[in-house]
Amino acid sequence: MLFFSFFKTLVDHPVTVELKNDISIRGTLKSVDQFLNIKLDDISVVEEVKYPHLSSVKNVFIRGSVVRYVHLPGSVVDTALLEDAARREAAQASAKAKAG
């Protein structure tokens, strides 16, 4: 749930999604769901010459499982908040593991 919430805070920001087949797609993050599927608007492929397949595509839905990286703009990420959230999620997970 942590990264789902995290990505929701990045909606409308420019991101670059690198897929497991090495294609990098730059675009505006429009939405994200619990599987970390991603919708991007106004896309461009980073190495257009090498991967011309998507030249005419304007927006995409990317299945979460094919994502390798998401390059994020460093300025919009509150690292202290994110770190706290990670600690809280870890505490919750270990509490759940003990209860269950």
Place this chain on the structure above:
Amino acid sequence: MADAEQTESAPSEPLDLVRLSLDEMVFVKLRGDRELKGRLHVRKLHNAIARESRLTVVQAYDSHCNLVLGDVEETVYTVEEDEDGEESVKTLKKQSEMLFVRGDSVVLISPQPNT
């Protein structure tokens, strides 16, 4: 079994090692090629991404090993074969200020002393 107070400091399960690495330098090994499964012996691969590695700061993680890393240097290792059949390992380095890494690519996470 340690109680909640103790687990906050002492590592008792594998992911606690990652928790203790929050905001610390780590080395993360990733799968670059599906056939590899994280093996270090890259000699058999031809013109394929053999290994990717990072040395960076962990900002966040979850139980899937999804990570957000800051100040990342990515190194991609590729093995290329020239006309004589000689293999050589090429490295390609890339920088990124903030990076989300999907957990299913992660092979290992190792804390690193600050350099």
